Amino acid sequence: MALWDTEFGVKGSSIIREWSGQVQPALVASFIFLFCLEACLWVRNLRYKRKLPGPFAWPVVGNAMQLGQMPHITFSKMAKKYGNIYQIRLGCNDIVVLNGRTAIRQALIEHATEFAGRPNFVSFQAVSGGNSMTFTNYSKQWKMHRRIAQSTIRAFSSANSQTKKAFEQHIVGEALDLVQVFLRLSADGRYFNPSHQLTVAAANVICALCFGKRYGHDDLEFRTLLTRVNKFGETVGAGSLVDVMPWLQSFPNPVRRIYQNFKELNAEFFAFVKDKVIQHRETYNPEVTRDMSDAIISVIEHGKDNGLSKDFVEGTVTDLIGAGQDTVSTLLQWILLLLVKYPHIQAKLQEQIDKVVGRDRLPTLEDKKSLAYLDAFVYETMRFTSFVPVTIPHSTTTEVTIDGVRIPKDTVVFINQWSVNHDPENWKDPHVFNPSRFLDENGVLDKDLTSSVMIFSIGKRRCIGDQIAKVEVFCFLPSCSTSASLRASPPRK
Template identity: 30%
Template structure:
């Protein structure tokens, strides 16, 4: 019977059947099943739009090209995962602020690597619901208690600044790759809050921790095949999610070992650092926060407090070399207001408007986190007349906010003056979104701002910055890792002033 049917069907009929089936799937997937009027590229069967992103050298630039073609909201499919990318200040503000209560959750239940790292509970970055409300409030109070926003944290930053300045001086004007030094300095500041002490730069355990953090930031991305096809977790020998999970576990294992060491000298009447906070809360029957959630939050704070600030400092050095006239203007103002005999302090920011403007312009134009940590729509949301369906993953493109011509005049230009008023005073810009916006605004914003300010001022106060290689073109297009936009490798000469 079957043999008779097969003989009666020619190749053309078979091809026609499969083509019709393919077209029917595409129409169903994009018209019937998708309850949205948001434009976007036609997805491939099964794999969706993944080929458009995976393998690209700069995912951020690829997404900006999509904006030019499809507009300020773009609908994508990554396997079965529905994703909407949101562009421009007006739309991003509408998603994260105006609809903040509908978009404040993370898609832990949708993304494979998040389900793998956080099978039950998560820390402050990826937790949801009341768990997130409680741990965020708790963390903010704890950070304040440990000096964030106060003189005590300034002193810790200043100590690390002095150590780094001494290290730069010892380079004796030789070309230096500061990409290895800045992470150690910024990590030591968050280490002092979490562990109560800093690491020696040559400590092998410290360098292993930093290597694991670099791996996490390089490969932790929603745009990976394994997020869409869990089977690849087991069969793909080049699975990068495994590296992220392993790196995270190694950091957590180290933190657990430090907790056990701190247990020996713990005194509930003398809370010294974040590990003591954990020990104080441990096992409390009336605590709103579980031990596991607090433990994972410690890891979150340590990882997040290391990478992003150091990358921003690298960009600031590159721009100062690229624009020596702006470097000179900053140094002149620093000399006039602070001089060269004392350390800068955070309150100096009120009297150095051009320096503040320059630092903000570096953050705007480099946008080290061009794509936000993913959000998820808790219900259907109307954005600019278009529908973002419930359970859609939302990616806000912060780079597009910083390049939005409706907010910034000639946004492609590096021009610190855009942050100054007609009287030359520093002004905050509504579209400045380095730390995102809305309920999920970066928890470490205040600490990061203090670090950036004191490191940036101190370096320009003590050194002239020049190219490490006269032939280096210093390309301003960054390298997009899993999470951050990093400058391409360059060397710098620190010339004592």
């Protein structure tokens, strides 16, 4: 929700990974055409000296075949040879890749405005009816849109108000229901995949915030919604072939079909959200703010002139729903996996929760200051997994120079967050999962170290919902662990 820099399951590395995975069948259908078109460009490029270091790029495919299934690892290896700022080529696009904490912070913090753009990719234009804050380019309108979304999220999750308490209660309630569902599914001793249940729980929290309504785990309408969102996440990366080779839309080929499916999924999901927003407009009462949809309608449609049309309401809510369920559910799945893999860490967490919270009450955010190891565990999960290894592509809004390297305007830029979280110069034994690395000798959380973890990006495109994600995950974990005494309670309706 950047809104997350991971909206709707969009992982920067997924864009590249799908590019690599789809390139061969696409070339089977259109190789001759592409070769004739690209060969001239390739020969032309050989006549000119490269502006940036980087690997040799082949005609048509560029460097796509070199990236493999884990591009973020490849990027880090390339950085050892070419430096932390280098250039690759995908299709017709020269792309700058940034690695390492120093180069990335210099770009996104010291030159935040210059790196705040988004490429003019056709797949980006298909999201949220073209009004997605996450995928639109940097502008005055974008800044106003982001400011409204930020203030709305803050009012419902961070402010010291009744809405904050309601947010916390939503999370705890979903955690209790999640435990009940897990117990039911495992009652006969069978194994089950918890992925769907975790997705439902995370999506219910953001739906309660946006629509004032939660759904049951077996609700048909809700399952349809999540299917659309999940397919979005599975498909969005495949659209990148059309992004970097837009002429693929001009004739039949596998990528064209995939992109058409991508657009249809976007249209279906957007229609679902739009229907909910219309219902909110019809029942809107300026005296009562029921949820974030009401709050956004109030500011955009009934507030001072801000240059945003009412279509931006649907775009904002669509961003929030897609981002809110994907990022949190992904993090929860990794947490569950790591708890199973490291039982001694699970036991240590349970011991601290039992000591601070006990088994006769539910946890609250007030307990957070006394659960430092739990916080450390969450930060280490984000660092270790780096489940958003590469952010959504940026683009430069003007010519800019970082670390002595000149980058032209409108250059596509990949940010390799994985390289920051696994740099051996910043982290001792980065490939070892160790939550205690975030605690000092007194067991206090090291704030400087936690701020070094890069998972929600930084700068102007930083995820505005990162605090929601952290609060949600923090509340889920102790709530699930302390719900043993509440197992007899039936799920909420």
